[in-house]
Amino acid sequence: MALLLALVMAAPAGACTLWAAVGSGVAGGGALAAKNRDWTPDSPGRLELVRPRGGLAYLALMAGGRKGWGVRAGVNQAGLTVLSASASALPKNRRGGPPGISRRLLSGFASVQAVLDQDWMFQGLGPRFYLLADARQIALVEIAPGGQARITSARQGELAHTNHYQSPDLAGFNQRPALSSHARQAQVEALLAAAARPLTLEEFQRLSQDRGAGPDNSLWRTGSRPQGTRTLASFLVRLPLTGSPEVWAVLANPGQPERRIKIILDENFWQGPTGPLP
Structure with a gap:
């Protein structure tokens, strides 16, 4: 009971939840990948089509x-998906370092x-996590x-990851309690274990809306x-073995109506105008 109370009362840090599935457990084969982006309300989000010179286009x-x-998440025209999360189990003064490489991965790699x-x-690189x-x-x-x-x-x-180190030889870097991170890790693992099989994008959508463990x-x-x-x-991607990937995104910018966006990443999409999506 004391641990549960501590989990509920702990002041949360900026964080994210990442999860993915691949193989026969996915309907039709292929993979599913998802990120819920968590931060303070002064950081708005948007979707953007990027077409770098000499590289792969990406959403x-x-x-x-x-x-x-x-960039906090993305999928490129070859189907490579890159999702990132902060290492908030570290004190803030230890989270610095060279910038991340999401843009480099999305523009330069196909698998x-x-x-x-x-x-x-x-x-x-500086401390962080990638899925x-x-x-x-x-x-x-x-x-x-x-x-x-x-x-x-x-x-x-x-696979699933929140904001603390899971590798045994890196666990010593978990220098803050990161109670929300541990609670969300347990929550996403439990939800995945109980999810209807085979897994679908719709089931991942349902998981992404989970409110069962409190605010x-x-x-x-x-x-x-x-x-x-x-x-x-939320940024969810369906990566089929054949055919075009599909993205389901939710933008919940404070002070704006929540937007739910479905995008089929076919050739028409990749040939569209670059920049922020309307």
Whole structure:
């Protein structure tokens, strides 16, 4: 009871929840990948089509902040999906370092294996977590202070991650309680275990709207304080073995009507105008 009370009363940090599935447990095969973006309400989100020179085009979930707009999730025209999360189990003064490489991954790589074949890229980056997915493989990348990286990959099954280190040899970097992170990790694992099989994009949508563990520990966080952390967006991707990927996104920018957006990533979409989506 004391632990439950502590979980409910703990002041939450900025965070996200990532989860994915691949293989025979997915309806029709292929993969599903999802991110719920959690942050304080002063950071709006938008979807944007990016077409870099000499690289692959990609659809990105962008977040606005003091330094401008940054990529928080995306899927490129080859089907590689990149989702990121902060390492909020670290004290804030240990979370700095070189910037992330979501843009580089999305513009330059067509598959998870192609990224893992060059895993040296993760060495030396600032602390953060990545979930990678394509139609045949999913992977989690944990990056610790000093640039140590640990990777878990699968071609069958499910992976999930919140905001604390799960690799045993990196667990010593969990220097803050990160109670919400641990609670959400348990929640997403329980929801995945109980989810209807085979898994579908619709089932992932249902999971992304979970409010069953309270305002700070559910997958969709409503927040216990007016200016506190809450879920501002969902970004879900269906990656079929054949055919066009599908994105389901929710934008919950404070002061604006909630938007629910479905996009089929076919050739017409990729040839469309770049910039923020209307």
